[in-house]
Amino acid sequence: MSKEHNYQATIEWIGNLGEGTSGYKSYSRSHIIKVNGKANIEASSDPSFRGDLGKHNPEELFLASLSSCHMLWFLHLCYVEGVIVVEYKDEATGIMIEEKDGRGKFTEVTLNPIVTITEERMAVKLDSIHHKANQMCFIANSCNFPVRHNSSYKVAR
Numbered sequence: 375m376s377k378e379h380n381y382q383a384t385i386e387w388i389g390n391l392g393e394g395t396s397g398y399k400s401y402s403r404s405h406i407i408k409v410n411g412k413a414n415i416e417a418s419s420d421p422s423f424r425g426d427l428g429k430h431n432p433e434e435l436f437l438a439s440l441s442s443c444h445m446l447w448f449l450h451l452c453y454v455e456g457v458i459v460v461e462y463k464d465e466a467t468g469i470m471i472e473e474k475d476g477r478g479k480f481t482e483v484t485l486n487p488i489v490t491i492t493e494e495r496m497a498v499k500l501d502s503i504h505h506k507a508n509q510m511c512f513i514a515n516s517c518n519f520p521v522r523h524n525s526s527y528k529v530a531r
Contacts, residue, residue: 461490
């Protein structure tokens with residue numbers, strides 16, 4: 375039986391510079407992402423779309439969501455498989471194509487996790503666990519493009 379999970383976020387635009395959207399350059403793209411009981415996230419659009427370089431943009435947050443979801447599933451599956459992970463870092467990258475009419479979409483994301491495990495013998499399981507984590511990730515399952523993996527590992531010393 376399926377379970378339904380519901381989520382809520384409030385997005386509040388704070389970019390009215392006094393003239394609203396009367397002109398393309400007359401307003402800021404700044405906004406706040408609010409989730410009850412959690413720290414607010416100051417956000418904007420990407421600087422190439424007149425956004426604030428010092429704030430997170432939707433594309434970065436999307437990429438972070440994919441990376442985070444994969445990591446959480448990966449860590450869980452490592453526990454299940456008896457693989458002890460002591461560090462995990464991912465420098466994820468994504469490619470978004472913008473069309474002439476302004477529409478855009480991600481065409482791929484590559485996760486680049488570097489996993490530190492406690493014993494070399496555990497390394498043999500890592501590729502299959504990454505594969506399974508990708509299959510289980512709620513965010514990756516919601517994408518219409520490939521989420522690739524370029525994973526590596528280290529053994530804790």
